[in-house]
Amino acid sequence: MFWSRSSRAVRQQWRLYSSLSRQSRHLRAPTPSPLSPLSAPTARAFHATGALSVVKPVLLADIGEGIVEVEIIQWxxxxxxxxxxxxxxxxxxxxxxxxEITSRFAGVVKKLHYEAGEVAKVGKAFVDIDIEGDAKDEALAALTPPEPAQQESNRESDAVPASTATHAPEPALRENRAQDAPTQKGKHATLATPAVRHLSKELSVDISQINGTGRDGRVTKEDIYRFVERRDAAPSRVPPPQPSPAMPAAGMFSSPAAPGSEEQKETPLALTRTQEMMFKTMTRSLSIPHFLYADEVDFTSLVELRGRLNKVLSKSGLSDGQVSKLSYLPFIIKAVSMALYKYPILNARVDVESANGNGKPKLVLRSQHNIGVAMDTPSGLLVPVIKNVGSLNILGIAAELARLQSLAVVGKLSPQDMSGGTITVSNIGNIGGTYLSPVVVEREVAILGIGRMRTVPAFSTTPGEEDKVVRRQVCNFSWSADHRVVDGATMARAAEVVRAIVEEPDVMVMHLR
Known part of the structure; x- marks a missing residue:
C-alpha cells in the first residue's frame, strides 16, 4: 500500500513537471502559442517598470525662508x-x-529641466539622474533627433555643387564659414561671475554666445566688451561722418545726432534678480509710515582715535591676521549696538498677524543685535548682517565686515549671511551725499543713514576759547523709523546716545565685553 501511494505521487509530480516544461518551450518558441499573448505583455511591462525606476528626479530644495523661486545662474x-x-x-x-546646489544621488545626468538664465520653482524637479549610471553618451545622442534647422542646413549644403563653391576666394570662404558655423560650447561655456552676468544683462548680451577666455572657459568683462564691439560694428561698416572744424566733436555728455533728427526709442530691460528683490522689498517697506530724524555728528575725536589705532595695527603681528586697517563704520555699528541696550524698542519688530487670535498687532523684542549693513556690489544693493554685535569688539566687527564685503563682491553671500537682521546701517557717504532719507526694512523699525564726512569751521568748545575758530570733521546721521511704534522723542533720545558715543569714542573702552 505504501509503495502504491508513493508511485502515484511520483507520477503526479512527473506530469506536473512535464506540463511546465512544455509551457516553457512554448514561451521560447518563435511561433505564436496560446500562452504568448498573455506572457509577452507581462514581460515587457516588467522590464519597462525596471528601466524607469532608476531615473531619479532631483527636487529643488528650500534654500531660505520665504524663497519660492530661483534663477539658474550656471550649470x-x-x-x-x-x-x-x-x-x-x-x-x-x-x-x-x-x-550652489549639490546632487543627492550618484549616477549619470539624464536631463536638465532648465537652461541657464531661467527661473526654477522650489520643490519642482530641476535635473534627472540615472542612479545606476548605465547611460552612455552615444545612447543619449542616438535618442536625440537632430534639430529641424540643422537638417535643413545639411540638405542645403549637400545640394550646393562643388563647382559653385570653388568660385569664391578661399579666405573669404573660410571667413563666411567661420561666421555661419555655430560654435560648439562645452560645459564651461556659461561660467561667469555675478558681476560679469550683471554687465551682460546691462548690454543685452547672451552670455552663452560668447567664447570665454578666462579660467576653465569663464567669460570675462573683456570678452563681453569685445563681443559688443563686433556686434555693433557688424551691421554697418560705413565710417561715421567727421565733425566739421567749426563744430566741436561730440563728447561723453552730448549726443552726436542733431536735435530732432531721430525719434525717441525705448528699450525694455528685464529686472535682474537683485532688482526684483529690491522691487518687492521696497514695495512692502513703503507701506510702513516713516518719519525722518537728522542730526550732525562731530567726528573729530573719532578721526584722531582711528588714526592712532591704525598706527598700532600697522605694526607686524598686532592685527592678529583679522584686519590691517580700521574704517569708521565699525565704530558707528558698535555705537548703535550700545544705544540699543538703552532703547530696545529700536531692535524690535512689529507682528501684525498676531498668533493669539485676537487680531491685535504686537511688538516683539529681540535680545541679539543683528545689524544689517547696506553694500553697493556689482550685482546691486545687498544687505548682509553682522550677527550679535553686542558680543563683538571693534576688531571683531571690522573682521566680520571685511568677510561680508569680500563675499558680496564675488556674489558668494549665503542665505545665512543675508537673514536675521534687526536694524540696518546704510553708509552712502563713501559714494557721496550729505543727507539721505533711508527706507525702513521690513521686519525692522529703524534704519540709520550715514552721509559723507566733511571739514567745516566751527567755534571752539574749550572753556575760555569760545571765540576761536577751529577745524571740525562733521558727518550727518539720518534716521528713519516706523512711526506706528516709534515716536519722535524716543528716536531723538536714541540718536543722541549714538552721537555722544561717536563724539567721545573712548566711552567704548568702558563697555567692552
Missing part, C-alpha cells in the same frame, strides 16, 4: 556627465544670495 554638469553624491550640479541666484 556645472551636462546630460551624460557622471556625478557623485554631494557633487555640485548648478549655481542659483535667489532673492537673497547665490547658492
Amino acid at each position: 556645472f554638469v551636462e546630460p551624460g556627465a557622471r556625478v557623485e553624491e554631494f557633487s555640485p550640479l548648478c549655481e542659483v541666484q535667489s532673492d537673497k544670495a547665490s547658492v
